[in-house]
Amino acid sequence: GAAILAAAALAQGVRLYPLAQAAASAAADAESRHLLFGYAGLETGEIAQAMARVHAACRQMQEASPGRAEVCLSREEASCGGV
Numbered sequence: 001g002a003a004i005l006a007a008a009a010l011a012q013g014v015r016l017y018p019l020a021q022a023a024a025s026a027a028a029d030a031e032s033r034h035l036l037f038g039y040a041g042l043e044t045g046e047i048a049q050a051m052a053r054v055h056a057a058c059r060q061m062q063e064a065s066p067g068r069a070e071v072c073l074s075r076e077e078a079s080c081g082g083v
Contacts, residue, residue: 003018008061014053016035
């Protein structure tokens with residue numbers, strides 16, 4: 001789930017954080033498919049570029065293993081609501 005997508009995104013130069021690794025408490029209860037996107041220190045254009053890279057990572061994952069499609073973002077989800 002989240003760890004696989006985080007690794008694929010890192011290969012694209014974007015660091016994502018699986019909630020189970022980033023949670024300060026109750027990490028055992030964290031869903032294995034939840035990710036944290038840290039964007040507080042980024043400009044809007046940088047966020048859009050990062051999301052495009054995450055989308056590219058998802059496409060690569062889908063091409064390599066079609067059964068993993070459920071962990072990927074759609075193009076609309078990766079667009080940050082039009083950012």
